[in-house]
Amino acid sequence: MRTLLPLILFAASICFALGIVLPLIHVDRLYFFADEPSLIGMIAALWRGGDWLLAIVVAMFSVVFPAMKLGLLHNAAYGQAAGAVSIPGWFRALSNWSMLDVILVALVVFAAKTSGLATAFTKPGLWFFAASVMLTATASAVIKRKPRDSAQAAH
Template sequence: MRSLTPLILFAASACFALGIVLPLIHVDRLYFFSDEPSLIGMVAALWSGGDWLLASVVALFSVVFPAMKLGLLHNAAYAHAGNAAAIPSWFRALSNWSMLDVVLVALVIFAAKTSGLATAFTKPGLWFFAASVVLTATASALIKRAPQTRQQAVH
């Protein structure tokens, strides 16, 4: 199972990159206006609209922390056996927020559909982002389990 970790990490990284640049949702408003924002596009629109705090929070939890977690997982996965890099416990706690974006987009879609003023549909970016979250969690579990398996084999 350990041999799958690099493949899972590569897939998680690719899905993350696609998830932040591809459109997350398609929104039609009043039959004339439509929009297909990506995660990066949403952050940029919030920033340019003057919502710097919200843009910063979304960017931090949606782009920066997941990218850092992927980097730490790559480091931990490819570290030499005697030099295994650990993922800090404070950073593991942040992974609980990984699905926050997916949930928020789902709520926006639900609100748009129930308001009657707009229709919204998921786009590939949302699915790639969700896949990245699941693959990252899987890789994290495999990496956490690997040292325990090595210790059991030694004893």
């Protein structure tokens, strides 16, 4: 599985980037009006609407922390040959609260703000974001798992 790690991290990074800029949902209101917000668009709309604290929380937990985690995973994966880089425990605990759970809350808040008779459909951004969550979790698990060769050599 370690041989696939660079591919997993690359795919997670691309999916994350696409997930935050592509539309997450398509919302039709009253058959005449439609919105297709991206995560970045939702954060900007919350900010412009005066919900600064919510915009900051969503931005931190859905964009900043996941991007930092991906950066740390890249560092840990490529710096492991030297054995110098590891992911801090406090950041691992914090990253458990990031990504998917907050994006779902953001979607609910955004839908409530655009209330009315509406229908919503998922768009590619949501699927890329979800793929990024799964790929990042996979990469993190692979990095945390100790190689069998070094564990057997220690005995």
